[in-house]
Amino acid sequence: MARIxxxxxxxxxxxxxxxxxxxxxxxxxxxxxxxxxIAAARAAPPDxxxxxxxxxxxxxxxxxxxxxxxxxxxxxxxxxxxxxxxAGDREKVLAAGFDGYISKPIEPESFVAELxxxxxxxxxxxxxxxxxxxxxxxxxxxxxxxxxxxxxTVLLVDDDPFMLAVLADMLGDEPVRVLSAASGPxxxxxxxxxxxxxxxxxxxxxxxxxxEVLVQVAARxxxxxxLMLTGQQxxxxxxxxxxxxxxxxxxxxxxxxxxxxERIREALALQRRRAL
Numbered sequence: 298m299a300r301i302x303x304x305x306x307x308x309x310x311x312x313x314x315x316x317x318x319x320x321x322x323x324x325x326x327x328x329x330x331x332x333x334x335i336a337a338a339r340a341a342p343p344d345x346x347x348x349x350x351x352x353x354x355x356x357x358x359x360x361x362x363x364x365x366x367x368x369x370x371x372x373x374x375x376x377x378x379x380x381x382x383x384a385g386d387r388e389k390v391l392a393a394g395f396d397g398y399i400s401k402p403i404e405p406e407s408f409v410a411e412l413x414x415x416x417x418x419x420x421x422x423x424x425x426x427x428x429x430x431x432x433x434x435x436x437x438x439x440x441x442x443x444x445x446x447x448x449x450t451v452l453l454v455d456d457d458p459f460m461l462a463v464l465a466d467m468l469g470d471e472p473v474r475v476l477s478a479a480s481g482p483x484x485x486x487x488x489x490x491x492x493x494x495x496x497x498x499x500x501x502x503x504x505x506x507x508x509e510v511l512v513q514v515a516a517r518x519x520x521x522x523x524l525m526l527t528g529q530q531x532x533x534x535x536x537x538x539x540x541x542x543x544x545x546x547x548x549x550x551x552x553x554x555x556x557x558x559e560r561i562r563e564a565l566a567l568q569r570r571r572a573l
Contacts, residue, residue: 302343304334316551331355350379481505
C-alpha cells in the first residue's frame with residue numbers, strides 16, 4: 298500500500314481521487330493548498346504527490362520547486378493533475394520537472410493505474426490495477442459451478458454510474474451475483490423480479506432517496522438485508538432509519554474494497570440467519 302498526498306483545492310476532486318485510491322488499497326491524505334501540502338509532505342513523506350497546477354496563492358509549479366528542493370522529498374514522484382488543455386501545456390508541465398501529467402476530468406477507470414505507474418516498483422504495482430475485472434471474474438468460477446448452489450444476489454443502488462462501476466469491481470471476486478440500479482424505482486423493480494439477499498443503497502438520490510427506498514424494501518422484502526453507503530454529513534434521517542429497523546447498517550464513503558467485501562459477507566451471514 299502506498300501513501301499518496303493529494304494537493305487540490307476542489308473538495309469534489311479530492312473526494313473522488315481519495316475514494317479511488319482507497320478502493321485500490323492505498324492511503325490518501327490531502328491538502329487544500331500548496332503551503333499545507335508542503336507541510337504535510339515534510340511531516341510524513343509520501344510515496345507520491347498528485348498536485349493540481351492551478352492552486353490558489355501558491356501554484357503547482359511553486360509547490361513542485363519547493364518539494365524538489367527538500368533533500369528528503371526530492372526523490373518523491375510529483376504528478377501534475379490539471380485541466381490545462383492548450384497546445385504545449387503538457388510539455389510545459391513536464392519541462393518544469395513534474396514526473397507525470399494527468400488530465401482533468403480524471404478517468405475513474407484508469408486514474409489509479411496511472412498513478413501506480415510512478416510508484417517505486419511500478420512494474421509490480423501496476424499489474425493488479427490493470428487486471429481489475431469489469432465484473433464477476435470467470436476465472437473465479439470452478440469448472441463444476443453448475444453443481445454449486447445459486448450465488449446470493451447483492452443489489453447496488455446509486456445514481457452515480459462511476460460509483461456503481463467501482464463498487465461492482467470491488468465485489469468482482471466475491472461469490473455473489475451483482476445487480477445495479479441507478480434509482481429507487483429501478484431498484485424496487487429489480488427486487489420484484491427475484492430474490493435479493495443484500496441491498497446497498499446510497500442516500501442522496503433524486504426523486505426517491507435511500508431511506509425512502511429502504512422503507513419499501515423493509516415492507517415488501519423483510520428478509521433482504523438493507524445497508525446504506527453514503528458520503529453525507531447530515532445523518533439524522535439515516536440514524537432514524539437505523540433506530541426503526543428500516544436500515545440494518547450504515548457505512549461512510551469512501552470505503553476500501555476489503556472493507557466492503559467484509560461488510561457484504563457479514564450482511565450475507567445476517568440474511569442466512571434471518572431466512573431460517
